[in-house]
Amino acid sequence: xxxxxxxxxxxxxxxxxxxxxxxxxxxxxxxxxxxxxxxxxxxxxxxxxxxxxxxxxxxxxxxxxxxxxxxxxxxxxxxxxxxxxxxxxxxxxxxxxxxxxxxxxxxxxxxxxxxxxxxxxxxxxxxxxxxxxxxxxxxxxxxxxxxxxxxxxxxxxxxxxxxxxxxxxxxxxxxxxxxxxxxxxxxxxxxxxxxxxxxxxxxxxxxxxxxxxxxxxxxxxxxxxxxxxxxxxxxxxxxxxx
Amino acid sequence: xxxxxxxxxxxxxxxxxxxxxxxxxxxxxxxxxxxxxxxxxxxxxxxxxxxxxxxxxxxxxxxxxxxxxxxxxxxxxxxxxxxxxxxxxxxxxxxxxxxxxxxxxxxxxxxxxxxxxxxxxxxxxxxxxxxxxxxxxxxxxxxxxxxxxxxxxxxxxxxxxxxxxxxxxxxxxxxxxxxxxxxxxxxxxxxxxxxxxxxxxxxxxxxxxxxxxxxxxxxxxxxxxxxxxxxxxxxxxxxxxx
Numbered sequence: 001x002x003x004x005x006x007x008x009x010x011x012x013x014x015x016x017x018x019x020x021x022x023x024x025x026x027x028x029x030x031x032x033x034x035x036x037x038x039x040x041x042x043x044x045x046x047x048x049x050x051x052x053x054x055x056x057x058x059x060x061x062x063x064x065x066x067x068x069x070x071x072x073x074x075x076x077x078x079x080x081x082x083x084x085x086x087x088x089x090x091x092x093x094x095x096x097x098x099x100x101x102x103x104x105x106x107x108x109x110x111x112x113x114x115x116x117x118x119x120x121x122x123x124x125x126x127x128x129x130x131x132x133x134x135x136x137x138x139x140x141x142x143x144x145x146x147x148x149x150x151x152x153x154x155x156x157x158x159x160x161x162x163x164x165x166x167x168x169x170x171x172x173x174x175x176x177x178x179x180x181x182x183x184x185x186x187x188x189x190x191x192x193x194x195x196x197x198x199x200x201x202x203x204x205x206x207x208x209x210x211x212x213x214x215x216x217x218x219x220x221x222x223x224x225x226x227x228x229x230x231x232x233x234x235x236x237x238x239x240x241x242x
Numbered sequence: 243x244x245x246x247x248x249x250x251x252x253x254x255x256x257x258x259x260x261x262x263x264x265x266x267x268x269x270x271x272x273x274x275x276x277x278x279x280x281x282x283x284x285x286x287x288x289x290x291x292x293x294x295x296x297x298x299x300x301x302x303x304x305x306x307x308x309x310x311x312x313x314x315x316x317x318x319x320x321x322x323x324x325x326x327x328x329x330x331x332x333x334x335x336x337x338x339x340x341x342x343x344x345x346x347x348x349x350x351x352x353x354x355x356x357x358x359x360x361x362x363x364x365x366x367x368x369x370x371x372x373x374x375x376x377x378x379x380x381x382x383x384x385x386x387x388x389x390x391x392x393x394x395x396x397x398x399x400x401x402x403x404x405x406x407x408x409x410x411x412x413x414x415x416x417x418x419x420x421x422x423x424x425x426x427x428x429x430x431x432x433x434x435x436x437x438x439x440x441x442x443x444x445x446x447x448x449x450x451x452x453x454x455x456x457x458x459x460x461x462x463x464x465x466x467x468x469x470x471x472x473x474x475x476x477x478x479x480x481x482x483x484x
Contacts, residue, residue: 109351110376117424134352138380143417169413175385182359 014040035069045075105131140166256282287317347373382408
């Protein structure tokens with residue numbers, strides 16, 4: 001997968017590879033693989049089966065940062081890992097010279113702002129990104145550097161323009177574009193399960209003939225009825241800047 | 243309590259009275275009491291013992307809105323009520339003519355922005371406020387109207403200036419004042435329990451000789467050691483605009 005992606009991208013944009021695993025060895029093996037195929041950095045969240053204590057988590061992340069052959073982006077994703085990266089742990093691990101950035105998908109803007117303030121003080125050259133695209137604008141207005149927005153797979157220009165408007169402190173444009181971002185999230189409310197966000201994005205990309213809507217097991221692509229609802233949601237978004 | 247408060251305030255500022263209860267009759271009795279003593283509005287969250295289904299919750303809130311002798315502010319506080327006011331329920335109940343405002347303490351800025359967009363479309367004359375003071379600035383930059391900030395009991399001027407800076411779209415001042423707001427939240431991390439926010443505020447007010455730190459049962463005021471930590475946190479905040 002990394003191989004195919006790096007070949008298709010051909011260094012036109014940076015490729016960051018998720019190496020989150022429940023085994024530190026597997027994570028490092030994936031990091032080696034990513035390095036061999038030209039990825040720019042690896043992204044690592046806490047191990048997600050047995051919950052680690054925060055000191056154990058700090059040790060784990062520092063170990064990966066030390067041994068990985070590429071720069072590391074820390075990834076807070078408690079909805080999937082069960083283990084949040086607490087602020088003290090984050091402060092400790094961000095001090096590692098091979099940790100270059102932090103992505104926060106916790107969805108709690110209070111936590112995000114405390115993390116941003118800590119990084120601005122202790123490691124101002126490192127990057128902080130937000131996960132939930134609905135909070136990208138607010139995060140950047142409050143001093144964050146950017147986000148990793150799922151909806152940008154479908155409407156890349158919208159999220160780039162939103163980022164630029166927020167970076168420029170243009171409140172009027174930011175709010176108008178934010179209205180479009182909230183409209184895009186209709187794509188995520190078609191399914192009934194927690195996987196509906198990813199399925200909605202994959203299905204929308206398939207409707208737009210950008211890629212197949214194949215899902216890795218155990219998830220299944222949307223059925224024809226759900227696909228029709230995604231298509232009609234897309235039809236209602238003709239004014240979204242694609 | 244309502245009586246004492248309204249007498250002390252003497253109509254200089256509006257008094258809003260929380261009437262959240264597990265009994266609709268008790269809520270309405272409190273609303274009558276609030277009206278008799280000159281309160282401006284009542285604030286009502288979902289009943290918080292047996293969790294209501296969303297259609298039941300909508301009926302309950304509409305019943306209170308119809309029978310209360312004062313305008314109603316809806317209050318989303320899932321951390322304490324267990325039952326969130328879901329967006330469809332909110333849209334339904336905000337249509338009631340006696341519901342004048344919505345306060346969201348859910349802590350999820352994505353939900354808040356969806357609620358704001360819905361209200362801007364359906365009831366643009368009604369007010370939307372945010373609870374967590376750390377998210378006040380971002381909420382107002384994104385179009386919210388204000389907040390109910392616990393820290394404003396200790397540093398009222400800070401939150402008023404933050405609100406004004408965000409309303410004016412002044413990003414630089416907003417970020418600088420937000421740094422002070424994040425510093426104030428040190429007061430909330432002294433205790434070990436969920437009650438530490440309220441205890442921190444009460445204790446700080448007591449250190450500043452503004453009021454007693456008496457807590458209603460079963461909560462207990464901070465002990466001398468915790469009080470010393472609040473005092474030294476306050477000492478470190480001499481640059482916060484009080």
